[in-house]
Amino acid sequence: PFLLFDHFGPINYEPGGATGVPAHPHCGFEAITYLLGGEVEHKDSWGGKATIRTGDVQWMTTGSGLVHSELVTDKFKQSGGIMQGLQIWVNLPKKNKRVKPGYQHILKENIPIIDANDNIRIKVLVGKVKETQSIIQTYSPVSIFDIQFKKEGKTKLDIPIEEIAMVYVIKGELQFAEANQIATKGQMIFFDQSGAEINLTSISSSGSYLVLAGKSLNEPIARHGPFVANTEGEIKQAMLDYQSGKMGQL
Structure with a gap:
């Protein structure tokens, strides 16, 4: 169900140097932003508005289409500093492709x-981890969580065998003894679906590892730039919707 994974930054901006991302359209998927540093102002054409600060999460359902911007706050622009975060696109099931856009x-x-x-x-x-449920409402059955180690250690996670599982190293190092491999900062590990659990061994003095899990939708995907659909015809319609103003304006 995962379409895109982007670790933006870290970029250390001088005072007055940061800008952000100006208004642009999207449709057909849901996007999570996990801000690891900085401060951003979200605005969208369906009324969503919030200031996202370090450690916050935003979840945007683009559905039938919206226009949004992610500009740095005046405070961050004036002070400068380190900007970084993770953005992940999650595909919407065909039956939900044109739902009303939303923001959390x-x-x-x-x-x-x-x-x-x-x-x-x-x-x-x-999603849900060890009986603890996120307060974010999603259309796709996915789980995304950040496992943070204060020192070297091990943990085991139950992942349903029918789900795809991945781990991204935000900080630290993970050791996989069976494969005689070590994953370092910026690397993504894909697990095969041979078992219903994954084992993580952090060999760093501190570590932060993002786990992503979810069921494959097994549906056709068409994509053009910021638009996601099931067919090329739907992509063309999305372009027309944007050009005609149906996705709204900022």
């Missing part, structure tokens, strides 16, 4: 936390 903003202090032990903390960004 979760402050970092409202993200559900699991303190597995004195070493491991799990931030449940989307």
Whole structure:
């Protein structure tokens, strides 16, 4: 169900140097932004508006189409600083491709936390982990969570065998003894679907690892730039909808 994964930054902006992303359209998918540094103002053509700060999460359902911008706040522009974050596109099922667009903003202090032990903390960004449910509502059955280690350690996670599972190294190093491999910052690990659990061994003094899991939709995908659909004809219609103003304006 995952269409795109982008780790933007880290970029250290001088005062007055940061701008952000100006208004542009989307349709046909849902997008999560997990801000790891900086401060951004979200606005969209369906009335969504929020200031996203370090540690916050936003979930945007583009559905039938919207226009949005992600510009840095005046405060961040004036002060400068480090901007970085993760953005992930999640495909919408065919039956939900043209739902009404929506927006959800979760402050970092409202993200559900699991303190597995004195070493491991799990931030449940989307979906359900160990009976703890995120407050974000989604159309696609996906789970996204940040596992943070204070020191070296191990943990085991139950992932349904029918789901695709991946882990992205935000910070630290993961050791996979069976494959005699070590994954480092910026690398993504794909797990085969041979079992209903994954084992993570962090060998760093501290680590942060983003786990993504979800069922494949097994539906055709058509994509052109910011638009996602099931057929090329639907892509052409999305372009016409944007050009005619049906996706709204900012």
